[in-house]
């Protein structure tokens with residue numbers, strides 16, 4: 001079954017046999033980074049962009065690890081059946097043999113990866129994609145959200161808060177400025193223009209966010225990367241969120257108030273179709289080079 005075989009420090013082994021030391025700094029301090037990468041029928045989606053961000057996260061934490069990731073990830077996917085899977089990849093600074101905040105340069109990082117089945121959102125068709133509800137809540141995170149680090153307690157708290165309010169995602173706001181979702185990036189549409197928070201250390205540079213902007217540029221849809229506030233969110237014609245496992249989803253309700261009359265908007269539909277085309281080209285091998 002998908003998910004049975006995991007990768008740990010150079011070996012492909014059953015999940016039940018994978019063990020990590022209690023002195024691993026990922027466990028003790030959240031001293032680690034991660035990626036979530038979708039694979040469709042064994043093909044990585046935006047793999048280069050994920051690996052680029054991984055290198056950024058590793059270098060921000062000064063974890064000196066140069067590795068050929070692609071081959072390992074593809075083998076893991078194949079060993080788990082090669083279907084539609086998201087790969088979770090985590091790298092910790094390693095096992096120091098004791099608990100101490102400071103670390104030695106020589107440490108051997110722990111590398112772990114596993115798979116989870118995902119829905120092929122591109123095969124689903126727009127009619128079968130449900131709009132979501134979100135809440136808006138305070139952004140309690142640190143100021144290096146550009147690093148995809150495992151210290152996710154603030155994200156977990158807001159996502160749980162969303163769930164307990166009957167919502168699917170929590171958008172976060174700091175000093176009156178919207179940042180992003182607990183596990184997604186944010187887009188607003190107003191008068192035919194797409195707006196999204198600009199890249200900074202307050203948000204994660206989402207690989208799906210980057211693709212939205214790339215596809216918008218190619219299709220001649222205007223967009224702006226800028227600060228957005230709560231009033232703009234509520235007054236939007238459309239609101240979307242984006243992430244690797246959810247692509248672009250329409251938000252139909254913010255804090256219990258309808259957006260765009262509570263129905264999926266026309267620009268979302270257009271963007272979804274652009275994503276579908278992009279995915280189709282990737283799967284049929286019509287795409288080459290850096291776009292993948």
Ligand code: PDD
Pocket residue numbers: 036180181182183184185204205206207208209242243244245
């Ligand atoms: N989350 N912002 C945050 C805080 C995220 O956790 C994520 C992704 C994104 C979107 O990034 P991308 O488009 O590269 O997936 C933005 C992943 C899916 C997760 O933690 O499960």
